Amino acid sequence: MISVSNLLLSALSLTTALVSSQPVPPKDASSVQFVHETNEKRFYDYDNADPIRGVNIGGWLVLEPYITPSLFEAFRTNPNNDDGIPVDEYHFCQQLGKEVAQSRLEAHWHTFYQEEDFANIKSQGFNLVRIPIGYWAFELIDDEDPYVKGSQEQKLDQAIQWAEKYGLKVWVDLHGAVGSQNGFDNSGLRDNIAFLDDENLEVTVKVLNYLLEKYSAEEYLKTVIGVELINEPLGPVLDMDKLKDSYLKPAYDYVRKHLQSDQILIIHDAFQPYHYWDDFLAPGEETWGVTLDHHHYQVFSPGELQRSIDERLQVACEWGTGVLNESHWSVAGEFSAAITDCAKWLNGVGIGARYDGSYQKGNDGSYYIGSCAGTNDINAWSDERKTNTRRYVEAQLDAFEMRGGWIIWCYKTESAIEWDVQKLIFDGLFPQPITDRKFPGQCDQYK
Numbered sequence: 001m002i003s004v005s006n007l008l009l010s011a012l013s014l015t016t017a018l019v020s021s022q023p024v025p026p027k028d029a030s031s032v033q034f035v036h037e038t039n040e041k042r043f044y045d046y047d048n049a050d051p052i053r054g055v056n057i058g059g060w061l062v063l064e065p066y067i068t069p070s071l072f073e074a075f076r077t078n079p080n081n082d083d084g085i086p087v088d089e090y091h092f093c094q095q096l097g098k099e100v101a102q103s104r105l106e107a108h109w110h111t112f113y114q115e116e117d118f119a120n121i122k123s124q125g126f127n128l129v130r131i132p133i134g135y136w137a138f139e140l141i142d143d144e145d146p147y148v149k150g151s152q153e154q155k156l157d158q159a160i161q162w163a164e165k166y167g168l169k170v171w172v173d174l175h176g177a178v179g180s181q182n183g184f185d186n187s188g189l190r191d192n193i194a195f196l197d198d199e200n201l202e203v204t205v206k207v208l209n210y211l212l213e214k215y216s217a218e219e220y221l222k223t224v225i226g227v228e229l230i231n232e233p234l235g236p237v238l239d240m241d242k243l244k245d246s247y248l249k250p251a252y253d254y255v256r257k258h259l260q261s262d263q264i265l266i267i268h269d270a271f272q273p274y275h276y277w278d279d280f281l282a283p284g285e286e287t288w289g290v291t292l293d294h295h296h297y298q299v300f301s302p303g304e305l306q307r308s309i310d311e312r313l314q315v316a317c318e319w320g321t322g323v324l325n326e327s328h329w330s331v332a333g334e335f336s337a338a339i340t341d342c343a344k345w346l347n348g349v350g351i352g353a354r355y356d357g358s359y360q361k362g363n364d365g366s367y368y369i370g371s372c373a374g375t376n377d378i379n380a381w382s383d384e385r386k387t388n389t390r391r392y393v394e395a396q397l398d399a400f401e402m403r404g405g406w407i408i409w410c411y412k413t414e415s416a417i418e419w420d421v422q423k424l425i426f427d428g429l430f431p432q433p434i435t436d437r438k439f440p441g442q443c444d445q446y447k
Contacts (some may be wrong), residue, residue: 268295
């Protein structure tokens with residue numbers, strides 16, 4: 001059991017944005033054009049198409065306490081603290097037992113996202129959805145594995161059908177590996193990193209190969225335009241050689257040599273710096289169709305949280321210029337409107353927020369920067385905060401469109417405005433139409 005209290009800070013502070021392949025999406029998501037050359041190399045027609053403008057379907061098939069706190073509040077034993085509340089999906093299932101957990105989760109899977117959401121996503125100008133799912137949706141380690149293997153796969157397939165119906169493209173994202181690849185609650189299991197242990201790796205590879213075989217089949221290729229091999233492996237503490245040699249490269253070979261498919265594969269940057277991946281599965285005669293995914297946030301360290309809006313904008317714009325000369329095509333697969341970490345349980349159940357000095361996991365130098373009061377009440381936001389949020393969102397969109405595009409995290413939450421695209425749109429903090437700019441040209445000086 002490896003503690004990641006300080007590793008979370010170091011990894012998220014290393015945010016980069018690498019994405020490999022030859023992709024970039026469509027003018028209209030329903031008419032994404034792929035180039036099939038004589039050697040059948042598949043890639044986005046990035047010379048003629050608009051960038052990816054996507055949104056993550058977070059908190060649905062993999063639970064995150066801050067996205068759906070009501071599911072976790074049911075465990076509360078003390079009104080004054082978070083006693084008794086499970087910290088992740090693993091412990092959610094473990095505390096309830098499989099029968100009760102399955103009942104509650106099935107209700108969640110069948111209601112949290114529905115067809116109407118995909119119709120709305122399309123109508124709001126997005127052209128792609130990234131859908132996270134955990135290994136346990138397909139395979140359990142053994143009878144003692146507490147996760148519920150229920151209708152997640154069927155819901156994923158239904159979501160792909162909805163996406164196809166409304167002209168959206170899909171990235172299928174393996175978000176949780178056996179033993180966890182990062183120790184974050186969004187991997188399913190917090191404070192543990194045992195992904196590369198041989199027994200765990202064997203099961204994860206089995207699940208990944210199943211995903212690759214299924215969603216690289218011809219019937220899915222029109223809509224599923226990428227499979228993400230694993231979300232956010234915590235590179236600073238993982239054996240990167242083993243990650244590459246025992247997981248990523250074999251997955252590529254499995255698709256190209258065994259399946260003989262040209263499906264695009266997505267590799268997360270593992271919190272490594274720009275150009276780290278330039279020589280790994282680099283585009284060429286023998287390798288193609290690999291996209292590198294960077295995730296960008298400025299709320300997971302005291303230093304980021306105390307930045308002025310102008311400093312935030314500069315960092316955001318430099319995220320865009322930072323990937324322009326990388327060998328791989330790149331897409332920013334996660335980012336948000338957040339300029340605080342005040343959303344309840346964003347840092348994890350029982351941990352608190354750095355912004356108001358209540359952070360309780362390790363000594364990362366957190367101190368009081370401002371109050372978190374009113375974070376989830378738009379009426380309590382000052383005009384300055386609203387303006388700064390809109391400016392920050394627009395700068396990120398402009399930055400990420402310098403190359404392959406973006407996929408914002410995430411479409412809906414129960415209450416976290418800064419992380420909820422539906423709410424941001426309703427409150428005028430996210431552009432509609434999606435190319436509208438109240439603050440145009442914010443990144444021009446950094447190009």
